[in-house]
Amino acid sequence: MKLFAYTVSLLLISFSSNSFSASAFAGRAKAAQVCSQCHGIKNPSAEAPFPPLAGRDELYLEKALRQYRNKTRKSDIMNNIAAGLSNRDINNIAEYYTRLKP
Template identity: 45%
Template sequence: MACNRELVITFLLLPAFLPIPVIAEGDASAGKAKSITCAGCHGPEGVSTNPMWPSLAGQKEQYLVKQLRDFRDGRRHNPVMAPMAKVLSDQDIENLAAYYSSLDP
C-alpha cells in the first residue's frame, strides 16, 4: 500500500517539475514590415497574380509556420524559397505567419 501511495504522490507532483513549453506568438505588424520581400512573388497583401506562386493571404498560421521552417531547414525544397527562408529566424517566421493569416484571401 505504501508503494501505491508513493506512486500517486510522484505522479501528482511530477507536473510541477516539468518545463513549461514556450509557445511563440507572431506579431502581425512586424510580419507586415518583413513581408516586403515576399510581395515580389506572392503579391501585395499576400494575393498572388501569378499562378506559379501561391497566395499567402488567409492561410492557416500554423501551416505557414511549418512550410517556412521546412524550407529554411531543408525539409522542403524549392530553388527560390529555400534561400529566402534560410535567413528567417523563428520569430520572423511566426511574425510572417501571423501577418498573412490575418489577411482576407
C-alpha cells in the same frame, strides 16, 4: 477609466514581453521585404505562378517556412529565401498572412 488604462497597459507590457507572441505589423514589414515580390503584399500578381498566402492556416505557413529553411522541403527558390528568416520572422509573417482576407 484610470483603472482601465492601467489594466490595458499592463496587458500590453505582458503581451510584448512574451517573446513568442507574433506581430502582424512586424510580419507585414518583413513580408513587404521578403515575400511580396512573388506572393504579393496581399495577393500574388494575376499573371504570377505563385500560390496566394492570404488567409492560409497559421501553423501550416510556419511549418512550411521552417521546412524550407532547414531544407526538408526542397525548392530552389524558397530554400534560399527562407534561409535568412529567424523564428520570430517566421511567426510574424505567418501571423500577418493568416489574418488577411483571401
